Amino acid sequence: MSAPEIALIRGVFDHLAADASVRAVLGHPARISADPPADPLFPFLCLGPVDTRPADSASCPAHEHAVTLHAYGRDQGRAEVLALIAVLRDALRGAALTLTGHRLVLLIPTYADVLRAADGRTVLGLLRLRAITEPL
Numbered sequence: 715m716s717a718p719e720i721a722l723i724r725g726v727f728d729h730l731a732a733d734a735s736v737r738a739v740l741g742h743p744a745r746i747s748a749d750p751p752a753d754p755l756f757p758f759l760c761l762g763p764v765d766t767r768p769a770d771s772a773s774c775p776a777h778e779h780a781v782t783l784h785a786y787g788r789d790q791g792r793a794e795v796l797a798l799i800a801v802l803r804d805a806l807r808g809a810a811l812t813l814t815g816h817r818l819v820l821l822i823p824t825y826a827d828v829l830r831a832a833d834g835r836t837v838l839g840l841l842r843l844r845a846i847t848e849p850l
Contacts, residue, residue, distance in 0.1 A: 760783075764780070766778070817848050
């Protein structure tokens with residue numbers, strides 16, 4: 715069985731990479747990766763912090779996840795990243811993700827923010843997701 719956070723992240727990335735609206739912004743194949751690329755083409759999406767913990771009940775094998783996605787833009791500034799965050803949120807709202815060895819119980823975007831990076835050119839968008847998974 716795969717770790718629940720790995721199954722969730724793969725499910726999110728696969729779902730986003732297959733979404734036409736996301737590909738319209740991030741290209742085809744979509745520029746989505748676990749780590750920032752060495753020589754990035756903007757805009758792109760990568761994984762931020764992932765926090766996974768057992769669900770509240772000791773009798774429940776479920777896990778609760780907080781996953782942060784980092785969206786980077788440059789040429790069109792904040793508007794580009796705000797639009798990308800909106801596309802990502804729409805693509806994930808109500809998504810029926812396929813997870814290896816796990817079932818998605820809940821997936822909701824809980825937080826978004828956009829800020830300028832220290833280099834003064836790059837804009838960073840944060841999209842935090844709350845998810846609950848349980849093993850099959």
